[in-house]
Amino acid sequence: MEWEYSSKFKQHLWELKNVPNRSEIKFHVANYSRQLNGCIAVGDLHQDLDRDGLLDLRNSRITLDRIHGHTQGLTQSSLIVYGDGRDS
Numbered sequence: 001m002e003w004e005y006s007s008k009f010k011q012h013l014w015e016l017k018n019v020p021n022r023s024e025i026k027f028h029v030a031n032y033s034r035q036l037n038g039c040i041a042v043g044d045l046h047q048d049l050d051r052d053g054l055l056d057l058r059n060s061r062i063t064l065d066r067i068h069g070h071t072q073g074l075t076q077s078s079l080i081v082y083g084d085g086r087d088s
Contacts, residue, residue: 001027003075014071016040016079027067029060042067 001014009028016025022038030041031049033056042064043057050056057063071077 001077001079003071003077012068014067014077027064029064030057031060032056 002017003012004015005011006013006015006026006028009026014027016022019025024039026039027042028039030036030039031043033054035041041057041060043060044063045058046055047058048055049058
């Protein structure tokens with residue numbers, strides 16, 4: 001991942017690099033899947049916020065700010081994804 005400025009979001013964001021068939025995959029604020037176009041949103045709980053029957057993400061802004069705080073000063077990082085056991 002690389003820390004870089006996003007002209008669309010007008011702030012620095014983490015971006016996954018070297019993903020086949022993708023030009024960009026950013027980590028940005030989004031509470032609803034309709035706010036994403038292949039990017040990654042973060043939050044602290046899945047919850048049906050708008051009562052449409054789909055799980056949404058709660059506290060996306062707060063969670064992203066926390067991640068940015070923990071990674072302050074870094075320009076590159078790695079992402080390790082662990083399964084939660086529900087799909088095994």
